[in-house]
Amino acid sequence: MTFLQTTIDPEVINSVNDSIKNAADTLLQKAKEDPGTFMHDLGQAMLDFGLKLLAAFVIYLVGAWIIRRIKKALNRVFLRRKTEKTLATFISSLVSITLTVLLIVIAISTLGINTTSLAALLAAGGMAIGMALSGTVSNFAGGIMILVFKPFKVGDFINAQGYSGTVQSVTIVNTKILTTDNRLIIIPNGALSNGNIDNFNVMKLRRLDIEVHVEYGTDSDKCIELLNQIISEDPRILSSKEPGAKDPFIALMSMDDSNISFITRSWVLAEDYWPVKFDLNKKIYDTLPKNGILFAYPHMDVTIKN
Numbered sequence: 001m002t003f004l005q006t007t008i009d010p011e012v013i014n015s016v017n018d019s020i021k022n023a024a025d026t027l028l029q030k031a032k033e034d035p036g037t038f039m040h041d042l043g044q045a046m047l048d049f050g051l052k053l054l055a056a057f058v059i060y061l062v063g064a065w066i067i068r069r070i071k072k073a074l075n076r077v078f079l080r081r082k083t084e085k086t087l088a089t090f091i092s093s094l095v096s097i098t099l100t101v102l103l104i105v106i107a108i109s110t111l112g113i114n115t116t117s118l119a120a121l122l123a124a125g126g127m128a129i130g131m132a133l134s135g136t137v138s139n140f141a142g143g144i145m146i147l148v149f150k151p152f153k154v155g156d157f158i159n160a161q162g163y164s165g166t167v168q169s170v171t172i173v174n175t176k177i178l179t180t181d182n183r184l185i186i187i188p189n190g191a192l193s194n195g196n197i198d199n200f201n202v203m204k205l206r207r208l209d210i211e212v213h214v215e216y217g218t219d220s221d222k223c224i225e226l227l228n229q230i231i232s233e234d235p236r237i238l239s240s241k242e243p244g245a246k247d248p249f250i251a252l253m254s255m256d257d258s259n260i261s262f263i264t265r266s267w268v269l270a271e272d273y274w275p276v277k278f279d280l281n282k283k284i285y286d287t288l289p290k291n292g293i294l295f296a297y298p299h300m301d302v303t304i305k306n
Contacts, residue, residue: 049111056110063103071096085154089169090147097172139173142189146170152199159198161187205244206273208266210280213259214288215296220260223293224250227264230283236276238267259296 071092078088147170152158154167158177163185165177175192177185200206214223231237231248238245245267253263268276288295 052111056107059110060103060107063099063106067096067099067103070099084150085169087147089154089171090143093171138190139188142191142193143170143172143174145193146175146189151197152201156199156201158200160192161195163187200270200273204270205238205242205267206270208264208268208273208277208280210264210277210284211253212262212264212284212288213256213296214262215259215294218260218293220252220262222291223262223288224252226287226291226293227262227284230280230287231264231266233283234276234280236268236272238269242267258298258300 074092074095075088077083078092146152152167154169156167157165158167160177163177163179165179165183165185168176168178168184170176170189172189174186174188177187179185212223212227227250228248231250237248240247248264248266250262250264253261255261264280285295
C-alpha cells in the first residue's frame with residue numbers, strides 16, 4: 001500500500017500561528033477594556049451556536065425519519081408494481097446513501113459552515129478515498145452492470161466464484177447468496193460481474209444425464225431395456241410433446257478399460273432436476289443387480305503362468 005506524503009511549508013505554519021496569536025490578543029484586549037460587553041457578546045455567541053447546534057440536530061433527526069419513510073414508500077411501490085428484488089434492493093440502497101449524504105451536508109450548513117468549502121473538501125476527500133478504495137468503486141460499477149444486464153435476479157439459484165446458492169439480495173457493492181447448507185456468502189459485485197455465472201433458473205427445462213458403468217459380458221439390449229423401463233416409470237420425465245424437450249435417449253456410450261458405459265439422457269423441469277436425479281440413481285442401483293446386471297469397478301486381472 002502506498003501512502004501520499006505531504007510537506008507543509010514552515011512559512012504557512014508560522015502564518016497560521018501568527019493569525020491565531022493576533023486573534024487571541026484581540027480577544028484579551030477587548031476583555032480587559034470592557035469585560036461586561038465581552039461577556040455579553042460571548043454569551044450571545046454561545047447562545048447562537050447552541051441554537052444552531054440544536055437546529056442541526058433536529059434537522060438530522062427529521063431528515064433521518066423522512067429517509068426511512070421514503071425507503072418504506074419505495075418498497076411499497078416496488079411491491080405493488082412487482083419490481084424485481086434485484087432492482088428494488090439496489091435502488092433502495094443507492095437512494096438511502098445519497099439522501100443520507102445530502103442530509104449531513106444540510107445539517108452542517110445549519111451550523112453556519114460554508115458548504116461551498118465543504119463541497120470542495122468532500123470532492124478532494126472523495127478523490128482520495130476513491131483512489132484508496134478502487135476496489136469499492138469497481139464493486140459499484142459491477143453492481144451497475146448486474147443491474148443493467150441482469151445475469152440473475154433475487155431468488156435465482158446460481159453458481160459463481162466457487163459458491164452455489166440462492167440469491168438473497170443485490171446491493172450497490174455486493175451480492176448475498178444463501179447456500180444449500182444455510183451459509184450466507186457475500187460476493188463483491190466487481191468479481192461477480194467479471195467472472196463466470198451459472199444460472200440454473202433461466203431455462204425452464206434441463207437435460208438430465210446419468211452414466212451407468214457395468215461389467216464386460218453384460219447383455220447390452222437387456223441393460224438398455226431396463227434403463228428405459230426405469231426412466232419411463234417416472235412421471236416427471238418429459239417427452240417431445242413438451243416444448244423444448246425431447247424423448248428419453250439411452251445408448252452404449254463407450255467401452256473403457258474396466259467397464260462398458262451406458263448413457264441416459266432425459267428432460268425434466270428445472271425444479272425437478274435434483275429430485276429426479278437422486279431417485280433414478282437409487283432405482284438403477286436397486287434394479288440392475290436384481291436382473292443379473294452387475295456394476296463395474298476399476299480392477300485388473302492378473303494371470304500367472306507356471
